Every structure is written in C-alpha cells, then in structure tokens.
Amino acid sequence: MSLKDQMETLLPAIEAELQRVVAQLDRPRMRPYYEMLAYHMGWTGEGAGPEAQGKRIRPLLVLLTTSACGSDWRTALPAAAAVELIHNFSLVHDDIQDTSDLRRGRPTVWKKWNMPQAINTGDGLFVLANLAATELLAHHPAETVLRAARILHETCLDLTRGQFLDMSYETRTDLTVEDYWPMIAAKTAALLSGCCQVGALLGGADESAQESYRSFGNYLGLAFQVQDDFLGIWGDSALTGKSTDSDLVSGKKSFPVLVGLGRGGPFARRWAEGPIRPEETAALAEGLAEEGVKMHTQETADQMNDLAIASLRTADPQGEAGEALFELAQKLIDRKT
Numbered sequence: 001m002s003l004k005d006q007m008e009t010l011l012p013a014i015e016a017e018l019q020r021v022v023a024q025l026d027r028p029r030m031r032p033y034y035e036m037l038a039y040h041m042g043w044t045g046e047g048a049g050p051e052a053q054g055k056r057i058r059p060l061l062v063l064l065t066t067s068a069c070g071s072d073w074r075t076a077l078p079a080a081a082a083v084e085l086i087h088n089f090s091l092v093h094d095d096i097q098d099t100s101d102l103r104r105g106r107p108t109v110w111k112k113w114n115m116p117q118a119i120n121t122g123d124g125l126f127v128l129a130n131l132a133a134t135e136l137l138a139h140h141p142a143e144t145v146l147r148a149a150r151i152l153h154e155t156c157l158d159l160t161r162g163q164f165l166d167m168s169y170e171t172r173t174d175l176t177v178e179d180y181w182p183m184i185a186a187k188t189a190a191l192l193s194g195c196c197q198v199g200a201l202l203g204g205a206d207e208s209a210q211e212s213y214r215s216f217g218n219y220l221g222l223a224f225q226v227q228d229d230f231l232g233i234w235g236d237s238a239l240t241g242k243s244t245d246s247d248l249v250s251g252k253k254s255f256p257v258l259v260g261l262g263r264g265g266p267f268a269r270r271w272a273e274g275p276i277r278p279e280e281t282a283a284l285a286e287g288l289a290e291e292g293v294k295m296h297t298q299e300t301a302d303q304m305n306d307l308a309i310a311s312l313r314t315a316d317p318q319g320e321a322g323e324a325l326f327e328l329a330q331k332l333i334d335r336k337t
C-alpha cells in the first residue's frame with residue numbers, strides 16, 4: 001500500500017477526529033466561538049476545503065509511526081488530533097504576532113474577528129489539544145499517556161522558545177548560521193520530532209526505537225525548513241502560491257540570507273544598506289546563486305534529509321506504514337510547494 005493509499009484511509013479518520021474534538025465548543029451561545037475555530041481549521045467559510053485545511057502532515061506522522069511499530073493506528077487518533085490542534089494554535093498566534101492578513105489564501109482569524117478573539121481562539125485550540133490527549137486512556141496505560149502528554153507539553157514549550165528567537169531575530173544585525181539552527185529546531189522541527197516520538201511510544205516501541213523516531217522527525221523538520229527557505233527565494237511562485245519577493249523584502253533571517261551575509265559579498269553589502277525593494281529581488285536571488293548560496297542551501301537540505309532517512313532506517317519501521325514513512329519523508333523534501 002503506497003503513501004497515497006495510506007492517506008486515503010488515514011486523512012478522513014484524522015478529519016473526523018478533529019471535528020469531533022472541536023465540536024465540544026458547539027453549544028448554545030458558543031456557536032460564534034466554535035465558528036472561529038472551525039473557520040481556522042478550514043471547515044467553514046469562503047474557501048473552506050482541503051486547501052484551507054492544510055496537509056495534516058503531523059497527525060499522519062503520528063498514525064504512520066504507531067502503525068509502523070506494529071500497533072493499531074486507531075488507538076493513536078486522540079494524539080493525532082492533539083498534535084494538529086497544537087500546530088493550529090501556534091498558527092493562530094503566529095498570525096497575530098506577525099500581523100499576517102492571510103493564512104492558506106484566506107483572511108486570518110484576527111483579521112476577521114479581531115486580535116482578542118483570535119487569542120482566545122488559539123487558546124481554545126490549545127486546551128482542546130490537551131483534552132484530546134487524555135482520551136488516550138481508553139486504549140493505553142496511564143503511565144504511557146502521562147509520558148505522551150509530557151512529550152507534547154515539552155514540544156509546546158519548544159514552540160514558544162522558537163517563536164521567541166524568531167521574533168527577537170527580526171531586529172538583530174549580528175546573526176550567523178549558528179543562530180539559525182536552534183531557532184528552527186524549536187519552531188519547526190520540535191513538533192515533527194514530537195509527533196514521531198509519541199507515535200512510537202503509543203506503538204509500543206522500546207526507548208531506543210523511540211529515540212530513533214524522534215531523531216527522524218527532528219532532521220525531517222530541519223530539512224523541511226531549509227527547503228522552505230530555499231523556495232522562499234528560488235521557488236516557482238505559481239506553484240508555491242507565495243511571491244519569491246516576500247522573504248527578501250520582509251528581511252527574513254532565512255538560511256540563504258544568513259549564509260549570504262556570512263560570505264561578505266555583494267549581497268551582504270546590499271543588505272547592510274537597508275530594506276530590499278521588490279524590484280531588486282530577482283537580481284539579488286541571482287547574485288546569491290552566483291555566490292554559491294543556492295547550491296549550498298539545497299545541499300544542506302539534502303544533508304538533513306539524509307540524516308532523517310538514516311534515523312528512520314535505524315528505527316526499522318515495519319510493513320506498509322513503514323514504507324509510507326520513507327515515501328512521506330522524500331515527498332516533503334522533494335516538494336516544489
């Protein structure tokens with residue numbers, strides 16, 4: 001069974017579980033509040049549907065890992081819902097902190113309902129994630145559920161650390177590539193590693209295998225973010241849906257930017273002069289490529305992906321779910337969008 005076949009089975013189950021958990025807010029006088037969460041999750045409002053929902057990669061990792069460890073993925077559904085709700089709570093709050101008007105092509109929650117209500121929406125998603133995790137008790141020992149909950153809480157703390165670094169980096173001019181890795185390890189990789197570790201725990205894997213799965217998720221997250229930074233400058237905007245001007249114009253301290261600054265060449269000199277204008281970005285992207293930054297960025301993403309695959313091989317996932325994990329990892333790093 002291919003990854004596509006697995007997704008055709010798992011994604012509807014994930015969506016049904018998410019809707020069941022969020023429906024706890026669909027009560028008298030709470031309907032407008034419920035609608036805010038349902039809108040952000042991509043279920044309601046103009047443009048609702050798969051594009052607005054996102055790819056649900058994180059819950060897929062939980063269920064595939066549990067299955068690859070030889071257990072029934074259905075017993076991990078509450079954890080799958082929890083990680084996706086955690087991811088979405090962080091997105092709602094990120095949009096507020098970044099004052100982003102759009103998320104997945106639609107107005108963000110704060111833009112539609114105001115910032116105070118959006119903060120409350122993110123808080124609601126966070127609490128629902130924690131409640132979902134407690135439902136693991138129906139199929140797993142209390143000790144296992146407590147361990148899973150602790151992993152999720154530690155992951156949430158990492159998300160806040162990563163967001164702190166990301167925001168604090170916006171005004172700093174002394175950053176290097178060495179500063180980049182702890183930021184994306186917390187902001188991007190932590191949740192992917194947590195998904196894989198929790199999936200392995202619920203699948204009955206031993207401590208060594210759990211650590212290998214955690215390492216797989218960590219390196220996969222690092223590869224994903226470096227590739228995302230690559231696409232932010234050299235991607236095809238017709239495929240990504242995002243202008244390749246935006247990362248340079250916004251002054252984002254992405255991997256290619258920090259590498260380029262570290263080389264002290266024409267790009268670094270122009271960056272030091274002040275904000276980049278949209279009409280300059282094509283030439284600057286070409287200049288970065290000529291300085292070897294484009295190739296170095298892709299090679300670094302490939303290196304992180306190789307480390308992810310090596311960790312996954314050490315974990316030794318079994319069956320069709322194991323094959324799907326390898327396929328999913330390759331799909332994430334080879335993506336053009």
